[in-house]
Amino acid sequence: MDLGNGLGHLTYSTLVHPADDWEQLYHSLVTYLPKVKARIAGNKSFGVCIRLSAKTAATLAASAAERDKLKKFLGDNDMYIYTANAFVYGHFKGAAVKEQVYEPDWRSEERTQYTINVADVLADVCAPGTAPSIQTAPLGFKARVTGPEVVASYTENVLRVVAHLVALEAKTGRTIQLSLEPEPFCFLETTDETVAYFTDHLYTGSTAERLAKLAHIPVAEAIGALRRHLGIVYDICHQAVEYENIAESLQKLVDAGVPIFKLQEAAALFVPEVTQGAVDTLKRYAKTIYLTQTMEKRNGKINRYLNVDDAIAAFEKDPNGPREWRTHIHVPVFLDDLGQFRTTRFAIEDALRFHKKKPLSHHLEVETYTWDMLPENLKTGDIVEYVCRELDWVRGQLS
Numbered sequence: 075m076d077l078g079n080g081l082g083h084l085t086y087s088t089l090v091h092p093a094d095d096w097e098q099l100y101h102s103l104v105t106y107l108p109k110v111k112a113r114i115a116g117n118k119s120f121g122v123c124i125r126l127s128a129k130t131a132a133t134l135a136a137s138a139a140e141r142d143k144l145k146k147f148l149g150d151n152d153m154y155i156y157t158a159n160a161f162v163y164g165h166f167k168g169a170a171v172k173e174q175v176y177e178p179d180w181r182s183e184e185r186t187q188y189t190i191n192v193a194d195v196l197a198d199v200c201a202p203g204t205a206p207s208i209q210t211a212p213l214g215f216k217a218r219v220t221g222p223e224v225v226a227s228y229t230e231n232v233l234r235v236v237a238h239l240v241a242l243e244a245k246t247g248r249t250i251q252l253s254l255e256p257e258p259f260c261f262l263e264t265t266d267e268t269v270a271y272f273t274d275h276l277y278t279g280s281t282a283e284r285l286a287k288l289a290h291i292p293v294a295e296a297i298g299a300l301r302r303h304l305g306i307v308y309d310i311c312h313q314a315v316e317y318e319n320i321a322e323s324l325q326k327l328v329d330a331g332v333p334i335f336k337l338q339e340a341a342a343l344f345v346p347e348v349t350q351g352a353v354d355t356l357k358r359y360a361k362t363i364y365l366t367q368t369m370e371k372r373n374g375k376i377n378r379y380l381n382v383d384d385a386i387a388a389f390e391k392d393p394n395g396p397r398e399w400r401t402h403i404h405v406p407v408f409l410d411d412l413g414q415f416r417t418t419r420f421a422i423e424d425a426l427r428f429h430k431k432k433p434l435s436h437h438l439e440v441e442t443y444t445w446d447m448l449p450e451n452l453k454t455g456d457i458v459e460y461v462c463r464e465l466d467w468v469r470g471q472l473s
Contacts, residue, residue, distance in 0.1 A: 075114065075115045075120050076118075076121070077438070077469065078117070080440070081472055082398055083121040083437060084109070084121070084439070084440075084465060084468060085122055085157070086439060086440040087123050087159055087222045087439055087441040088102060088122070088123055090443045090457065090461070091105075091106055093125040093127065093166075094429050096129070096133040096134060096140065096325070097130045099127075100143070101128050101256045103147060106457065106458060107122060107151065108151050108286075110149065110458055110461055111152070111460045112202060113154075113458070113462045114466070115345055121154055121156045121157075121226075123152070123157045124159070125166075125308065126158050126159065126160050126161040128191075129299050130157065131191035132191055132363075144199055144278060145199050146198070154204065154233060155206065155438060156207070156436075156458055157209065157355075158195075158196055158207070158208050159209045160189055160208050160209060161175070161210055162175055163177065163188060171363055171364060172364070172381075173365060175365065176211050176215045176260065179215065180227070180231050182231075184265070188197050189252070190235060190340065193235070193242060193252075194242070196208070196237065196248070196367075197245075197250060205248070205249040206248075206250055207251040207252075207253045207305075207336050207437050208253060209255055211255065212254055212257045212262035213232075213254065213260070213262055213415060214261050215259065216263065225275065228283075232304070233284055235252055235431070236252060236290060236299065236303045237298065238286075239251075239252065239303045241289065241392050242445060251302075251333075252303055253305055253306055253336050255306065255307035255309055256306065256308075256309070257309070257367075259310050259380060261364070263281060263316070265313060265326050266325060268311075269327065269330040272332045275332060277298055277301075277331070277422040281300065282296040282297045282300065283296070283356075293473075305332060306327070306332060307335065308336070308337050308338060308339065308434070308435075309338040309441065310339060313421070314344075315367060315369055315400045315418070317371065320424040321425075321428050324425065324434060328432070333451065334414055336437040336439060337429060337437065337438050338440075339422050339425075339439065339440045339464075339468050340405045340407065340441045341356065341405050341409070341417040341419045342417065343359065343403050343417060343418075344398075344400050344415060344417055345400075345401070346415070347396065347398060348398060353415040355413065356382065357386065359401075359448070359449065360382045360383070360386065362380075362403065365402065366381045366403050367379070367381070368382045368385040368400070370388075370399050370446050371397065371398050372395065372396070373395065385399060385401075385469070400418060404443060404444045405442070405448065405452075406442060406464060407419060407464050407467055408463050408464055408467035409452075411453070420473075422468075431473055438468070442460070
């Protein structure tokens with residue numbers, strides 16, 4: 075929904091629903107979205123984030139009839155798509171994904187063609203006047219970046235997609251925005267790393283020349299196209315896990331001219347004091363199919379663990395001395411106190427305060443996709459109720 079006052083559109087990520095292929099996605103859309111719209115938007119139009127797997131994107135890109143089916147559903151229910159989650163290539167629910175969630179990465183033809191298919195779908199199904207964003211992976215898993223040639227491959231394929239977006243814009247008048255999402259343990263991770271990649275690899279004369287050649291446009295147009303079509307998703311949870319000051323992080327991006335095409339409201343687990351009791355409770359959260367990157371502040375330095383299981387093992391080996399943890403497990407944004415520990419909701423509050431003063435993005439989205447993995451004591455209704463409570467809380471912060 076449009077929040078008004080220049081604050082942008084707010085929705086939730088349909089990544090929370092089963093959507094690994096077009097049949098699953100369509101069933102999720104018709105089952106859940108009208109219920110959420112009725113409670114949140116009433117008789118006003120409701121914006122949608124659509125989760126497009128590679129399989130779904132290929133199906134829709136190849137079939138005008140299926141795209142028409144989607145457009146009819148949206149029209150009949152007074153909804154509009156303004157953003158797509160194209161981060162996860164394949165399955166996401168019901169089986170372990172862990173670091174495979176970043177594969178195939180941005181050096182691959184599969185990731186490139188997948189993203190082009192998503193862009194083609196959005197160019198057809200989005201309403202006139204929208205500039206839809208495509209949420210995508212942070213280029214690749216950091217451990218697999220073995221040299222500068224990997225980064226060069228990332229950049230070349232990103233530019234190929236941007237060239238396709240330039241062509242789509244010329245053909246359809248639709249500006250589509252490719253949005254890289256920094257995440258712990260990935261090539262794009264911290265704000266400083268993200269700014270450095272844009273500054274050193276994207277905002278350069280040689281990159282503009284390369285895009286000009288790929289898109290068959292003048293270099294002067296390519297410079298503008300890079301900033302018009304290429305930016306980031308800022309997931310507040312990810313930067314909070316990194317112990318970044320959110321207001322300072324956002325200002326760095328503004329100062330560097332890196333566009334934030336989507337501001338994503340998500341909260342992580344925050345354990346201010348790691349005790350055996352907190353660890354015992356946290357073990358219930360650790361049984362998950364997703365990565366649970368954990369940053370530990372201890373003795374004035376940050377220790378990094380790919381999964382919270384590794385942090386727990388380190389604690390049980392050496393439990394002496396104070397420490398705190400921040401763990402990448404998405405938890406309800408409206409909660410601050412989870413009993414034995416807390417959440418990084420304070421980071422969302424900081425980001426929304428910043429956004430309210432200096433609007434950062436036209437696209438806002440709540441992304442809590444882990445409701446099915448959370449302990450039973452946090453589940454007090456059904457998925458529609460959970461989603462609506464989160465949207466109401468974010469809207470309240472901006473009112």
